[in-house]
Amino acid sequence: MSQSRAAPAKKPSPNREKLIAAARSLFAERGYEGVGTEEIVRAAGVTRGALYHQFTDKRDLFRAVFVEMLMETGQEIFETTMKRIEHDREDLQVGTQVMLDIFSRPEVQRIVLLDGPSVLGWTDWREVQRPFHLALIG
Numbered sequence: 031m032s033q034s035r036a037a038p039a040k041k042p043s044p045n046r047e048k049l050i051a052a053a054r055s056l057f058a059e060r061g062y063e064g065v066g067t068e069e070i071v072r073a074a075g076v077t078r079g080a081l082y083h084q085f086t087d088k089r090d091l092f093r094a095v096f097v098e099m100l101m102e103t104g105q106e107i108f109e110t111t112m113k114r115i116e117h118d119r120e121d122l123q124v125g126t127q128v129m130l131d132i133f134s135r136p137e138v139q140r141i142v143l144l145d146g147p148s149v150l151g152w153t154d155w156r157e158v159q160r161p162f163h164l165a166l167i168g
Contacts, residue, residue, distance in 0.1 A: 046084045046094075048074040054095045058137035062092055062145040092149050093158070099141055100162045103132055108165075 052074035056065040067088050071081050085091040111125040132138060147155045 043084060045074070045076045045080040048076055049081055049084060049091060050094055050098060053091050054099070054137075054141070057092065057095060057145065058140050061140060062088075062149050089149060092145070093154075096141060096146055096150065097158060099138065100159060103138065103142070104162050104165055106132060 049070065053065070053070050056070060056073060067078065067081060070088075070091070071078050074081075081091070085094065107125060107129050110128045111121060114124045114128070115121050133143065150158065
């Protein structure tokens with residue numbers, strides 16, 4: 031009887047962070063389809079082997095960029111909303127305005143709203159966002 035094992039989590043790596051930063055900038059500027067892996071590794075200053083050591087493929091790297099952006103966005107929505115509200119009854123109205131302001135940024139629009147569903151697929155795109163949405167309404 032064989033049991034499947036989850037792959038061990040990779041340690042945080044400077045190369046991983048460089049790749050995510052480079053890919054995020056390039057994806058925001060030209061979109062997922064407009065950027066090749068050679069350009070990403072060159073911008074990150076790492077080798078192609080470093081890319082494939084950290085990520086399965088370009089889609090996996092995109093997913094990491096997407097998740098990072100969701101975490102940052104959620105944190106910013108929460109912090110900015112909490113700074114702006116004076117009464118609990120204002121949190122939904124203020125939070126919605128903050129969220130709309132953030133989601134109107136070109137980088138967020140391109141990566142999260144435009145490329146996200148097409149690159150990740152509708153089901154994965156929605157599943158990745160589920161904890162983010164639950165945190166916002168919780």
